[in-house]
Amino acid sequence: MKVLVVDDSGVMRKIIIRSLNSVGVSDIVEAADGQAAIDLFKSDTFDLILTDWNMPGKSGMDVLTEIRATGSQVPIIMVTTETHKSQVIAAIQAGVTDYLTKPFESDDLRAKLDKYVPA
Amino acid sequence: MPETMTLENVTSIEDLTTPFVESTTSIFSKMLGWTVELGTTIKSNRFQSNHDISGIIGFSGALKGTIVIGLNQEFAFAAAEAFFGGKPTEVDAEVLDMVGELANMIGGNAKERMTINGVNLGLPTVICGMGHRVSFGPGAQVEMLPFSCQHGLLTVEVGIRFS
Numbered sequence: 680m681k682v683l684v685v686d687d688s689g690v691m692r693k694i695i696i697r698s699l700n701s702v703g704v705s706d707i708v709e710a711a712d713g714q715a716a717i718d719l720f721k722s723d724t725f726d727l728i729l730t731d732w733n734m735p736g737k738s739g740m741d742v743l744t745e746i747r748a749t750g751s752q753v754p755i756i757m758v759t760t761e762t763h764k765s766q767v768i769a770a771i772q773a774g775v776t777d778y779l780t781k782p783f784e785s786d787d788l789r790a791k792l793d794k795y796v797p798a
Numbered sequence: 799m800p801e802t803m804t805l806e807n808v809t810s811i812e813d814l815t816t817p818f819v820e821s822t823t824s825i826f827s828k829m830l831g832w833t834v835e836l837g838t839t840i841k842s843n844r845f846q847s848n849h850d851i852s853g854i855i856g857f858s859g860a861l862k863g864t865i866v867i868g869l870n871q872e873f874a875f876a877a878a879e880a881f882f883g884g885k886p887t888e889v890d891a892e893v894l895d896m897v898g899e900l901a902n903m904i905g906g907n908a909k910e911r912m913t914i915n916g917v918n919l920g921l922p923t924v925i926c927g928m929g930h931r932v933s934f935g936p937g938a939q940v941e942m943l944p945f946s947c948q949h950g951l952l953t954v955e956v957g958i959r960f961s
């Protein structure tokens with residue numbers, strides 16, 4: 680399983696990667712901003728994308744919209760505190776697969792992986 | 799706290815205490831496995847920090863204000879070790895980034911718990927230096943929430959301007 684982790688916070692990327700490692704995922708690529716994520720998506724193949732919502736420059740919503748515009752149905756999970764109804768609706772309309780709400784535990788992440796990336 | 803909070807029923811800083819307490823305890827419990835316990839809260843609009851590091855993040859829109867999380871170096875090192883698996887030996891960029899992310903998560907999670915539409919969260923800022931002072935300025939209602947755990951003391955200061 681190859682996972683793309685997108686977050687402008689190096690700390691949050693480390694936290695997510697540590698959680699992924701703890702559930703057995705080691706093939707992980709990092710992107711520090713939305714544009715880097717889109718560039719990586721175009722040059723590589725991923726089984727899952729975990730992206731922050733709020734990032735300077737291109738946001739998680741921008742990443743989601745641009746990837747879905749290519750016709751890709753790769754699972755995209757927003758890792759965020761933003762779960763207000765209007766934001767959820769906007770993300771669903773843009774094609775988000777699911778949310779992982781901060782704070783989260785490794786078990787929460789494992790449940791998402793099991794659901795969207797079957798072994 | 800009302801089950802569904804609206805801007806109309808938020809008239810004082812005490813109305814916002816619960817979301818910040820729940821947010822803070824939840825983040826430390828879920829992300830670090832730590833139990834942090836709330837002590838006696840204090841109201842003031844000017845705190846002389848006894849901490850080494852402050853993480854600051856602003857609210858705008860329907861609610862205007864600032865939250866400041868304060869912690870000392872040992873607390874920050876212990877948190878970094880729990881997050882990353884290795885204990886830092888100095889307050890480096892990664893430790894400061896972690897404190898900013900803690901402020902971001904506490905503020906963001908509290909914002910979600912408030913369920914008030916139109917509240918925007920800014921980007922976190924981190925200040926490092928023993929004895930620094932954080933002033934919320936005139937007109938702000940401020941409450942300091944002290945939390946303790948085996949790694950020391952953490953404070954969450956919430957300052958809101960009600961107009």
